[in-house]
Amino acid sequence: MSAAPASSRAAAGTPLIDARDLEKIYSSGDVQVHALRGVSLSVAAGEMLAIKGSSGSGKSTLMNVLGCLDRPTRGRYWLAGEEIGCLGRDRLADIRNRLLGFVFQNFQLLPRTSARENVELPLLYAGVAAKARRQRAEAALARVGLADRAGHQPNQLSGGQQQRVAIARALVNDPKLIFADEPTGNLDSRTSAEILRLFEELGAAGITVLLVTHEREIAAVADRVIEMRDGEIIADRRRASRRSTREDA
Numbered sequence: 001m002s003a004a005p006a007s008s009r010a011a012a013g014t015p016l017i018d019a020r021d022l023e024k025i026y027s028s029g030d031v032q033v034h035a036l037r038g039v040s041l042s043v044a045a046g047e048m049l050a051i052k053g054s055s056g057s058g059k060s061t062l063m064n065v066l067g068c069l070d071r072p073t074r075g076r077y078w079l080a081g082e083e084i085g086c087l088g089r090d091r092l093a094d095i096r097n098r099l100l101g102f103v104f105q106n107f108q109l110l111p112r113t114s115a116r117e118n119v120e121l122p123l124l125y126a127g128v129a130a131k132a133r134r135q136r137a138e139a140a141l142a143r144v145g146l147a148d149r150a151g152h153q154p155n156q157l158s159g160g161q162q163q164r165v166a167i168a169r170a171l172v173n174d175p176k177l178i179f180a181d182e183p184t185g186n187l188d189s190r191t192s193a194e195i196l197r198l199f200e201e202l203g204a205a206g207i208t209v210l211l212v213t214h215e216r217e218i219a220a221v222a223d224r225v226i227e228m229r230d231g232e233i234i235a236d237r238r239r240a241s242r243r244s245t246r247e248d249a
Helices: 058-068 089-099 115-123 132-145 161-171 189-204 240-248
Strands: 017-028 031-043 050-051 074-079 100-104 177-181 206-212 224-229 231-237
Touching: 031 058, 031 074, 031 231, 050 058, 050 189, 058 074, 058 177, 058 206, 089 100, 089 231, 100 161, 115 132, 115 161, 132 161, 161 177, 161 231, 177 189, 189 206
Parallel strands: 050 206, 050 224, 100 177, 177 206
Antiparallel strands: 017 031, 017 074, 224 231
16 A cells, blocks of 8 residues: 655644654675664654663664654655655755754763853754844753753753753754653763653653663653664553643642
C-alpha cells in the first residue's frame, strides 16, 4: 500500500513522528554495521517518550535520524506530516531550528559566553532581531528558573544550572519536539531528579519530549518506554496512568 501524500498526512490526528522500516548501515572497508534494522515508530504530539538501551543498541542513531541530524540508509520518515527523506540540507536545517530542540549530556554551551547569549543562539541563526532575541532568551531562562543567572558564563554555573541553560536554549524557539540525549549523565542524583522534574513539567505543558537513556530510573518518568537492542525495537510499553496523574496534580 502506498503512503498518503504529505498534505493529507498533515491532517488532524497525524502523528508528530511517523517512521517506517528505518535502516542505517555504516560501512568501513568491507565491514558493514547495521545500526538500525527496520525500525518503525509512531509518536503522537504531546507524548513523553523514553528510548532505552545499552551502548550500541541503536538508540542514539535513531535519535539522530528522527532529529534530522542524519539520514537513514533505507526507510521513510515523516515529521509533522512532512516527508523528511526528500528534503535538502537547507530545509532540514530550517526544520531543526524551527521545530526541534536538543539537549545533550555535556551541555554544549559556548564557554566564554553568557547564559543569555547561549540561549539566544538558535534565534541568531533564525535571523531574529537583537532586542527580540534578548527578550525571548530571558523569558526562556526564567521558565527554567535561571532569570537571575542570565549574565553568568558556564564556568560560573553548577552542572545542573548549565543543563537548565541548555534546556532554555532548546525551548527558546517554541519547538514542537525536544530530544534529550542522556541529559542527566553528568549530574549527581539530586540534580538529575530536578532536571527530570523539569522535563515532566514540559511534557505536562504539551511539549513532546523524547529522552534517550540507558538508565531505568530516567526512563521511568516517561509515558512510554521503547527498548532497543542491536538496532531493533524489542519492547514498547505505555504507561497510560502517568500523564493522567500529572494532569490531576
